[in-house]
Amino acid sequence: MSTTYDRRDFFKTAGATLALLLSERRLVESSAVEAVVVATPTPTHKDIVLACLNAGKHVYCEAPLAGSVGDARAIAEAAARFPKQVLQAGLQGRANALYRHVSRFVKSGVLGEVALVNAQWSKKESWRRAAPTPERERELNWRLADGSPGLMGEIGIHQIDLVAQYLGAYPNALTGFGSLVAWRDDRSVPDTAVCLMDVGRTRVNYRATLASSFGNAYTVFQGSNFLQSIRTNTPPNCNEDLGVRVQTVVSMAEAAYRNKALVRFDEKNRKLLT
Amino acid sequence: MSTDLLASPVRLALDAMGTRFELVLGSGEAVRLRAAGEEALAEILRLDHQLSTYRSSSEVSWINVRASQTPVVVEAGLFGLLECCQALSRATEGAFDITVGPLLRAWGFVNGTGRLPSDDARRAAGANVGWKHLELDPDRRTVRFGKPGMRIDFGAIGKGYAIDAAIEILRSHDIRSALVHGGTSSIHAIGAPDDSDAWHTPR
Numbered sequence: 001m002s003t004t005y006d007r008r009d010f011f012k013t014a015g016a017t018l019a020l021l022l023s024e025r026r027l028v029e030s031s032a033v034e035a036v037v038v039a040t041p042t043p044t045h046k047d048i049v050l051a052c053l054n055a056g057k058h059v060y061c062e063a064p065l066a067g068s069v070g071d072a073r074a075i076a077e078a079a080a081r082f083p084k085q086v087l088q089a090g091l092q093g094r095a096n097a098l099y100r101h102v103s104r105f106v107k108s109g110v111l112g113e114v115a116l117v118n119a120q121w122s123k124k125e126s127w128r129r130a131a132p133t134p135e136r137e138r139e140l141n142w143r144l145a146d147g148s149p150g151l152m153g154e155i156g157i158h159q160i161d162l163v164a165q166y167l168g169a170y171p172n173a174l175t176g177f178g179s180l181v182a183w184r185d186d187r188s189v190p191d192t193a194v195c196l197m198d199v200g201r202t203r204v205n206y207r208a209t210l211a212s213s214f215g216n217a218y219t220v221f222q223g224s225n226f227l228q229s230i231r232t233n234t235p236p237n238c239n240e241d242l243g244v245r246v247q248t249v250v251s252m253a254e255a256a257y258r259n260k261a262l263v264r265f266d267e268k269n270r271k272l273l274t
Numbered sequence: 275m276s277t278d279l280l281a282s283p284v285r286l287a288l289d290a291m292g293t294r295f296e297l298v299l300g301s302g303e304a305v306r307l308r309a310a311g312e313e314a315l316a317e318i319l320r321l322d323h324q325l326s327t328y329r330s331s332s333e334v335s336w337i338n339v340r341a342s343q344t345p346v347v348v349e350a351g352l353f354g355l356l357e358c359c360q361a362l363s364r365a366t367e368g369a370f371d372i373t374v375g376p377l378l379r380a381w382g383f384v385n386g387t388g389r390l391p392s393d394d395a396r397r398a399a400g401a402n403v404g405w406k407h408l409e410l411d412p413d414r415r416t417v418r419f420g421k422p423g424m425r426i427d428f429g430a431i432g433k434g435y436a437i438d439a440a441i442e443i444l445r446s447h448d449i450r451s452a453l454v455h456g457g458t459s460s461i462h463a464i465g466a467p468d469d470s471d472a473w474h475t476p477r
């Protein structure tokens with residue numbers, strides 16, 4: 001007896017018709033499509049999002065918005081040219097109702113002044129996807145290749161954005177280290193990363209690793225009166241400006257890792273200073 | 275047993291469904307085997323989150339809360355499992371029955387080690403049990419309970435279903451040698467390990 005099913009059946013039940021459009025060009029050209037969810041490899045986001053916006057479609061784009069701050073800004077500028085279309089950056093802390101609920105609690109001031117944020121994401125897994133052919137495997141494993149936003153871009157961005165959302169501020173300065181500890185196959189992206197951030201008077205300590213699951217994932221806000229801990233096991237409204245701003249933090253982390261140095265953010269000129 | 279993450283055989287484990295799932299992938303390139311194994315374990319975890327009656331956020335918990343009042347639309351895979359369970363109930367004339375939820379509670383098997391219920395409690399629970407009161411509508415893909423206190427529980431089939439789903443993922447990646455078990459009571463194997471003609475399980 002089979003319990004398998006075709007996922008396309010789901011859409012039939014939901015009353016929707018489903019067509020397989022096997023290229024983004026056909027998707028963009030289709031007049032029947034009103035909105036697009038972009039869940040492609042990060043470095044490809046910009047071209048696809050711009051094409052969709054230019055074709056008059058609403059866009060929900062997975063985080064990170066793009067592979068670089070320049071690309072993210074290009075997306076934000078395009079979105080500003082089409083004010084009637086919605087562009088949303090898929091940051092979990094902005095979309096998840098639980099996070100938004102806790103946000104009200106934190107912003108009530110009950111914690112006092114937030115002194116420390118301790119956040120981590122720990123999961124022992126290879127981050128590699130299996131595929132039927134070597135070519136397909138290379139395509140699927142873009143997260144492990146040069147140009148990947150790495151742990152800070154693909155995972156850390158959600159927790160850093162949560163910190164920014166709750167504290168109402170972004171890091172002025174940041175330093176960090178990355179290392180390849182457990183998964184020394186042919187990848188170039190670190191499997192372990194640490195970041196120290198200066199957010200107003202709050203000091204933020206973030207770390208992510210694929211080498212150990214110990215402690216799982218959490219974000220702890222230690223205030224002078226109280227602390228608030230948010231634990232997450234599973235992944236779950238953000239405008240384009242927020243999407244760009246948090247992208248800057250990822251770029252700062254990348255610059256800190258590459259230059260082995262402290263990176264500051266020049267708020268006035270919106271530039272990284274190393 | 276190798277502790278090298280990049281050597282085969284690849285061994286992976288997961289705590290889910292109140293037990294420990296383990297997976298051994300025999301022959302091939304370790305990096306590729308592990309990627310397939312991690313996908314298989316992720317599917318088991320997804321099913322745990324969907325089927326568990328211990329998680330108030332699971333789809334099955336939602337069904338148990340709602341289906342007495344109104345038909346509930348269920349995910350396609352879960353609907354297939356419900357149909358499969360109904361067919362098993364029919365074939366076994368009710369010996370297998372996922373609607374035993376109320377009796378499991380009365381006998382203290384939920385979050386406990388069991389207790390003797392009073393005659394009244396047993397009768398009351400029993401009145402809300404019976405696979406024939408589980409109404410499935412394949413066209414709308416809905417489930418509805420014919421009795422107000424009904425509850426479904428996949429405790430008897432969930433682990434095996436999860437293992438089948440994991441095996442299906444491994445096969446889709448052309449894995450020729452694998453063994454998956456959940457708490458050693460449910461086991462599914464493909465092929466044989468590199469150094470033997472068969473998988474050997476403890477007697």
